[in-house]
Amino acid sequence: MAAAAPPPPPTAAPEPNMVPETSPIGHPVFSRIRLATPLDVPFIHKLIHQMAVFERLTHLFSATESNLSSSLFTSPPFKSFTVFLLEVSRSPFPATLPSPDFTPLLKTHNLDLPIEDPESHNFTPDTLNDVAVAGFVLFFPNYSSFLAKPGFYIEDIFVREPYRRKGFGSMLLTAVAKQAVKMGYGRVEWVVLDWNANAIKFYEQMGAQILQEWRVCRLTGDALQAFDNVNI
């Protein structure tokens, strides 16, 4: 399902690595956006389930780690279904060499209060480095025939509860938008619930238009399966 409860847009966030670890004020937090790999499927599965709980749509949730493994990562990054993971740590991430696919994006935050994450043990890919997976964005190419150009469609953007309202949702959306520009794509699109006024305001501040006249049509379940026996 679609974008859930993004935090407000960032306000004059510091540049990456501009806040030294020894800053006398606040609590420095280091974040990284990187491409997910098949090893991240357990985290992706838990994140999608938390999103379903948040959206009160667990009755629609039937993803398994096995199904995610076999359906994601079937193409090179950005050519089909692609996941960016957001990781957060109290220690700086190691410097990364530029990659032909995607060079991880780093940012340092200086928070007033430390982040308490009681679930961090379920979201730690690397215990040595005190890293927790805090969110993700799942997106894939779409197409505008009027522009005759691809774009990106964002299926999910989600930040775990302890990490909300700190600019991380904006980071994830920005990462996708920057990648779209880099690839010469024409649009980034997603959907939002019409009653989610906070999210709509946030998206408009990010520069998005909300298309009021269009409705999503969905053929699924038995109604879709029935076409197996239908002649054209």
Added chain:
Amino acid sequence: MAAAAPPPPPTAAPEPNMVPETSPIGHPVFSRIRLATPLDVPFIHKLIHQMAVFERLTHLFSATESNLSSSLFTSPPFKSFTVFLLEVSRSPFPATLPSPDFTPLLKTHNLDLPIEDPESHNFTPDTLNDVAVAGFVLFFPNYSSFLAKPGFYIEDIFVREPYRRKGFGSMLLTAVAKQAVKMGYGRVEWVVLDWNANAIKFYEQMGAQILQEWRVCRLTGDALQAFDNVNI
């Protein structure tokens, strides 16, 4: 842009090739749905332009044949952007061998009146066979993380004016739905304008749900380009 003015659903249409050419009643018309190829780009370009005119959205239309050629047909069929063409003829289409990609779908119609198509010269891929391109559907994979399965998103479904209200729109939608079932996909989705009551009724009759609460968000043009200079 999205689905335009589909015809009503088919009513007890005859099976393919069940109406002999010499039928004393009506006007037999033969139709075929096949995968488009790069050679079809001139037709696809004209169809998309007609769709923009129909939707009164020509101010958003900037596709060129060159852009279509370079952005479509970059992946095997169904893996990314895919176009089915609808062709119509007064003569039967030749039998086609099954294909690993997509075996063309054939249907014979018996119409009360012959179809007058004053523009057929602009839409004829093969003059010898009296064939006219009558419509198209452009679609590509999307992803449901709740199902952990791909689906198809239909970006465009369009039938040229002389061929409307004869079941051809239903044929194109059915062809995509059948392909989704064949591939084990979980959903087919598209969008419709909320004031297009005829289209909504048609889609509901085809088994689709209209999701009333979701709104499409779009980041495009200068608002998207601005992200080139934004830090995460």
